[in-house]
Amino acid sequence: MYRIDHWIDGHTVASTSGRNGNIFDPATGQVQGTVAFADVSEVDKAVANAKAALPAWRATNLSRRAEIMFNMRELVSANRKEIAALLTKEHGKVTADALGELARGLENIEYACGIPNLLKGGYSEQASAGVDVYNIRQPLGVVAGITPFNFPAMVPMWMFANAVACGNTFILKPSEKDPSAAMLIAELLKQAGLPDGVFNVVHGDKVAVDRLLDHPDIAAVSFVGSTPIARYIYETGTKNGKRVQALGGAKNHMLVLPDADLDMAADALVSAAYGSAGERCMAISVVLAVDTIADDLVGKVQSRIPNVVVGNGNDPSSEMGPLITGEHRDKVASYVAGAAGEGAEVVVDGRDGAPTAGFFLKPSLIDHAKPGMKCYDDEIFGPVLTVVRVKSYEEGLQLINDNQFGNGTAIFTRDGGVARQFQFDVNVGMVGINVPIPVPVSYYSFGGWKASLFGDLHMYGPDGIQFYTRSKVVTSRWPDPRTSKVDLGFPQNR
Numbered sequence: 001m002y003r004i005d006h007w008i009d010g011h012t013v014a015s016t017s018g019r020n021g022n023i024f025d026p027a028t029g030q031v032q033g034t035v036a037f038a039d040v041s042e043v044d045k046a047v048a049n050a051k052a053a054l055p056a057w058r059a060t061n062l063s064r065r066a067e068i069m070f071n072m073r074e075l076v077s078a079n080r081k082e083i084a085a086l087l088t089k090e091h092g093k094v095t096a097d098a099l100g101e102l103a104r105g106l107e108n109i110e111y112a113c114g115i116p117n118l119l120k121g122g123y124s125e126q127a128s129a130g131v132d133v134y135n136i137r138q139p140l141g142v143v144a145g146i147t148p149f150n151f152p153a154m155v156p157m158w159m160f161a162n163a164v165a166c167g168n169t170f171i172l173k174p175s176e177k178d179p180s181a182a183m184l185i186a187e188l189l190k191q192a193g194l195p196d197g198v199f200n201v202v203h204g205d206k207v208a209v210d211r212l213l214d215h216p217d218i219a220a221v222s223f224v225g226s227t228p229i230a231r232y233i234y235e236t237g238t239k240n241g242k243r244v245q246a247l248g249g250a251k252n253h254m255l256v257l258p259d260a261d262l263d264m265a266a267d268a269l270v271s272a273a274y275g276s277a278g279e280r281c282m283a284i285s286v287v288l289a290v291d292t293i294a295d296d297l298v299g300k301v302q303s304r305i306p307n308v309v310v311g312n313g314n315d316p317s318s319e320m321g322p323l324i325t326g327e328h329r330d331k332v333a334s335y336v337a338g339a340a341g342e343g344a345e346v347v348v349d350g351r352d353g354a355p356t357a358g359f360f361l362k363p364s365l366i367d368h369a370k371p372g373m374k375c376y377d378d379e380i381f382g383p384v385l386t387v388v389r390v391k392s393y394e395e396g397l398q399l400i401n402d403n404q405f406g407n408g409t410a411i412f413t414r415d416g417g418v419a420r421q422f423q424f425d426v427n428v429g430m431v432g433i434n435v436p437i438p439v440p441v442s443y444y445s446f447g448g449w450k451a452s453l454f455g456d457l458h459m460y461g462p463d464g465i466q467f468y469t470r471s472k473v474v475t476s477r478w479p480d481p482r483t484s485k486v487d488l489g490f491p492q493n494r
């Protein structure tokens with residue numbers, strides 16, 4: 001058993017709230033540790049420290065900020081096996097997947113290494129006689145990040161790298177289900193040279209989140225999690241005058257056209273639906289199969305499923321680990337249990353033969369699903385792939401555009417013209433063309449449409465820099481005293 005406490009002002013601070021949560025080992029189902037749940041005074045302490053650290057940090061020169069990010073890049077890279085082990089221990093994902101998460105997270109630290117270039121403003125010389133106009137981007141102040149269980153290292157990296165490099169100080173409230181990675185990241189940031197108080201971690205639940213949302217010294221909130229909570233965070237945070245970006249859930253469809261390479265499509269479907277036990281916001285959870293190839297495609301996916309090795313994430317032969325909690329495993333299983341009653345066909349039932357210790361399910365495949373069925377309408381967030389058969393490209397596109405979510409989507413085809421049309425027509429924020437999980441690289445930005453994102457700016461990349469800064473425009477004149485005179489007219493440049 002181990003204990004996770006807060007990280008405030010550069011060191012671990014034991015919680016005195018008396019409120020705690022259990023940390024499970026998803027592979028065994030046993031409680032392996034406890035995590036502190038902050039009360040209001042603990043959040044206030046973290047915010048006060050972040051506020052105190054702000055003046056010196058925002059005055060720190062850009063080269064030094066870049067140097068710290070370069071140091072952090074090296075430290076995360078050097079410690080990647082240790083961080084990955086923590087992800088497997090608390091989240092359950094297999095080691096290769098945990099290392100993949102870190103590689104994608106590290107991209108965001110690399111992006112932030114370019115902060116001197118990213119913060120360059122524009123300059124207009126001689127906007128009027130002797131007048132120059134330029135804009136600068138300044139940090140917002142103390143900002144908060146609230147993150148989900150499914151990427152305990154990568155999603156915090158989406159946020160803090162840019163936030164801190166832009167000159168803000170940061171409070172992270174990680175998922176209470178797998179809180180350890182955040183603490184190792186905090187230690188590495190300290191080793192990288194980040195001054196104490198610039199990066200803080202408070203653990204907890206709704207109490208901590210609500211305090212961050214109404215604390216007057218928090219300028220902005222970045223959130224990633226489920227749609228109902230994302231909506232709540234956005235509405236509450238903006239009502240309290242904060243800048244908010246809140247990324248929500250997903251139901252990502254892959255449209256497979258008759259001309260696609262069906263073996264390649266089936267490989268992609270199995271990887272994208274069952275990788276990380278389907279607990280990815282960019283997982284493919286629905287395949288739209290055009291009628292003429294649907295039987296073939298379902299058969300190819302079905303034949304691949306028995307080869308997916310389900311087991312403890314530490315076992316190098318495992319390809320898919322357990323789900324995060326017993327409660328979540330049971331909820332996912334309930335969609336499979338209910339599918340036949342809704343009129344769908346359960347082709348592969350992942351409840352059969354799943355390891356009984358720990359929170360395991362094997363991959364499930366549900367065919368002949370339709371809108372109106374829970375197995376189609378809800379975000380299941382588990383290893384369940386649902387097939388909807390469609391007559392045409394147009395019917396598939398309509399289903400995607402009618403869906404409440406708009407996080408990711410993919411089309412599999414050999415026809416460039418149709419793929420180009422799909423990219424033009426589809427109401428989804430991230431689109432893959434023969435790419436099943438189109439998570440943008442760090443120099444673009446990540447974000448869905450519709451109920452998958454509340455707010456105007458996407459996460460990380462150029463939008464991230466914009467989110468964590470505000471623009472100031474300076475109009476400047478250094479007049480020659482000899483030309484000075486009183487002029488009450490409105491300043492003009494013609």
Ligand code: NAD
Nearest residue numbers: 147148149174175206209224225226229247248249250281
């Ligand atoms: P969640 O919404 O339950 O929790 C996310 C965060 O919110 C956690 O830190 C949690 O402690 C906090 N929280 C939970 N309930 C709260 C409440 N009532 N009030 C205030 N705060 C609360 O999400 P999760 O289960 O940790 O993560 C899975 C979800 O996240 C899925 O829906 C998935 O699609 C989504 N997700 C989305 C993206 C994206 O980029 N769009 C990325 C990853 C995960």
